Amino acid sequence: QITLKESGPTLVKPTQTLTLTCTFSGFSLSTSGVSVAWVRQPPGKAPECLAVIYWDDDRRYGPSLKSRLTITKDTSKNQVVLRMTNMDPVDTATYYCVHRPPHADPFDYWGQGTLVTVSS
Amino acid sequence: QSVLTQPSSVSGAPGQRVTISCAGSSSNIGAHYDVHWYQQLPGTAPKLLIYDDTKRPSGVPDRFSGSKSGTSASLAITGLQAEDEANYYCQSYDRSLNYWVFGGGTKLTVL
Numbered sequence: 001q002i003t004l005k006e007s008g009p010t011l012v013k014p015t016q017t018l019t020l021t022c023t024f025s026g027f028s029l030s031t032s033g034v035s036v037a038w039v040r041q042p043p044g045k046a047p048e049c050l051a052v053i054y055w056d057d058d059r060r061y062g063p064s065l066k067s068r069l070t071i072t073k074d075t076s077k078n079q080v081v082l083r084m085t086n087m088d089p090v091d092t093a094t095y096y097c098v099h100r101p102p103h104a105d106p107f108d109y110w111g112q113g114t115l116v117t118v119s120s
Numbered sequence: 121q122s123v124l125t126q127p128s129s130v131s132g133a134p135g136q137r138v139t140i141s142c143a144g145s146s147s148n149i150g151a152h153y154d155v156h157w158y159q160q161l162p163g164t165a166p167k168l169l170i171y172d173d174t175k176r177p178s179g180v181p182d183r184f185s186g187s188k189s190g191t192s193a194s195l196a197i198t199g200l201q202a203e204d205e206a207n208y209y210c211q212s213y214d215r216s217l218n219y220w221v222f223g224g225g226t227k228l229t230v231l
Contacts, residue, residue: 046122046223046225052220063217096165105213105220106168106172106211107158111165113165
C-alpha cells in the first residue's frame, strides 16, 4: 500500500524559504522508473506540478518556478524534500507529495496535502 | 491561463450522462501525449480517475470513461450520482514547455 505524507511549516513569512518533507511508504525511490513529484494547488485553483525527482536522481522543475526550487531525496529514509526560496503571498497553497509509477506518466498516489500560508 | 482548457462548470441530473472536455494543442494532446483525469472531492486530494487516455485504475467504476481525438480529450460520466459532485482536472505533457500541465478544472454539479 503506497502512502505519502507531507510535513513542514503551515505559516511562512514573505521572502523566507519553505522546506517541505515528504515521507512515504509502500515503494522505494531506488526502483527503476519511479518518481515523486511535488504538486501545489492554490485555494480554488488547479493543481500545478512544481518538481519531480526520479529514482536515478534526475530532476525536473516547473519552468516558471525553476530558479526558486530544489528537490532532493533520501532513499534510505524514504523521504523527498522540496525547498522553495523567496516565498510570496501568491505561493499560498496546499502542497502535495505525489507518487508516479515506473516509466509512466500519471500522478497516481497523492498525499493528503499540507496548506502553507504566506503572510507577514 | 491553463494550457489545457476545460469548461468551468457542468451539471446534470442523477442518472444522466455528462461529458467534460479538455482542449489542448499540437504541443500536448495533439502530439499524442497521454491524457489523465483526476477527481477532487471537496476538502480532499485529487484522485487518479482515468490514465493513459482511457484506462481506469482498480476500483474506479466503469461509469467513468475517457476518450481522445485530435487535440482534445473528454471524460464521460454515465448514471450520474450525487457522490460524483466534485472538481475534475485533465492533465498531460506539453512539449513546448517540456513539462506536465493540468487543465483549469471543471466543477460538476449534480442537480
